[in-house]
Amino acid sequence: MKTHKAIALFSGGLDSILAVKWMQSKGYAVHPVFFKAPYLLPERAINYAAKNAIDLEVIDVSEEHIKLLNNPVYGFGKGLNPCIDCHGFMFKKAAELMPYRDADFLISGEVLGQRPKSQKRNAMNNVSKLSGVKDLIVRPLSQNLLPDTLPLREGWIAKKDMLSIQGRGRLAQLALAEELGIVDFPSPAGGCLLTDRNYCLRLQDLKKHQQDDLHSINLLAYGRHFRLTEEVKLIIGRDEAENETLKNIFREGLMLQAQDYMGPLGFITGKLNFATLDLALAIFILYHPKVPKSANIEVWRISNKQIISQTIKTATKGDREIINKYLISYL
Numbered sequence: 001m002k003t004h005k006a007i008a009l010f011s012g013g014l015d016s017i018l019a020v021k022w023m024q025s026k027g028y029a030v031h032p033v034f035f036k037a038p039y040l041l042p043e044r045a046i047n048y049a050a051k052n053a054i055d056l057e058v059i060d061v062s063e064e065h066i067k068l069l070n071n072p073v074y075g076f077g078k079g080l081n082p083c084i085d086c087h088g089f090m091f092k093k094a095a096e097l098m099p100y101r102d103a104d105f106l107i108s109g110e111v112l113g114q115r116p117k118s119q120k121r122n123a124m125n126n127v128s129k130l131s132g133v134k135d136l137i138v139r140p141l142s143q144n145l146l147p148d149t150l151p152l153r154e155g156w157i158a159k160k161d162m163l164s165i166q167g168r169g170r171l172a173q174l175a176l177a178e179e180l181g182i183v184d185f186p187s188p189a190g191g192c193l194l195t196d197r198n199y200c201l202r203l204q205d206l207k208k209h210q211q212d213d214l215h216s217i218n219l220l221a222y223g224r225h226f227r228l229t230e231e232v233k234l235i236i237g238r239d240e241a242e243n244e245t246l247k248n249i250f251r252e253g254l255m256l257q258a259q260d261y262m263g264p265l266g267f268i269t270g271k272l273n274f275a276t277l278d279l280a281l282a283i284f285i286l287y288h289p290k291v292p293k294s295a296n297i298e299v300w301r302i303s304n305k306q307i308i309s310q311t312i313k314t315a316t317k318g319d320r321e322i323i324n325k326y327l328i329s330y331l
């Protein structure tokens with residue numbers, strides 16, 4: 001008899017870990033995937049998949065996901081998170097993957113009534129409709145409270161293997177985690193930057209200036225961001241890891257580095273004149289605690305990730321008030 005395999009939407013959160021491990025404990029084949037975008041960073045999912053012996057596939061859906069933010073059918077949550085459209089989209093992408101992974105249906109860790117907006121019965125229905133594959137979706141943690149879909153009607157999976165968890169509490173999930181021996185899982189918050197208010201402020205700023213292209217959005221998750229003019233932004237790495245990441249993903253603009261002093265890297269996007277460069281250097285130098293008053297700054301021009309020219313400018317520390325004027329943050 002053919003065994004039927006599920007593709008699992010995996011976020012790295014407890015519910016998605018439970019859905020995968022529960023189905024596997026019942027003998028079903030599961031292929032977990034994480035869909036990444038500039039604000040859906042895969043590190044947490046990769047980390048908790050590894051800790052729980054889950055083989056995870058990570059797929060980049062950045063370009064398509066960014067388009068969801070323009071006009072989501074079911075609107076946004078508290079931030080810029082279009083959760084219903086996002087879930088529907090992810091099921092759709094997972095369905096497209098099915099023929100290539102020899103899979104027949106889809107599962108997720110959604111729990112009925114857990115999230116105020118996206119996991120109410122109606123919302124789940126809308127998610128299913130948006131996916132275009134409503135009849136192939138199974139939510140193992142709550143499926144006994146939901147209409148049977150094809151995998152149940154056809155007997156690919158047994159109804160007795162489905163659960164009836166619902167509501168906002170976590171006790172049932174924690175008990176299930178204990179039963180399955182799952183001890184490594186993250187706290188409920190986190191995972192999607194579209195719910196982070198400072199990230200949303202930065203994204204709104206890009207949208208307002210019609211700069212919400214993939215390169216600019218890719219930079220948003222790292223560093224401090226400053227809006228200098230309608231066209232020009234400055235980004236300053238907050239630590240070594242951010243400096244390295246920004247350096248790796250920065251494609252076009254200027255990169256700043258102080259001569260003779262260890263410290264952050266700066267990145268400037270947009271066409272700028274001498275006065276704006278001076279402003280950027282004045283802010284940049286304020287983030288160098290080791291520079292006493294002034295320093296020479298290497299200014300590298302980057303095009304298509306390659307250094308194409310270099311100049312040196314002198315920057316002098318001024319009033320820290322300047323930071324508050326240009327920093328894109330609620331502070």
Ligand code: SF4
Nearest residue numbers: 081082083086087192
């Ligand atoms: S929180 Fe973010 S990743 Fe999760 S459903 Fe909402 S938009 Fe998608």
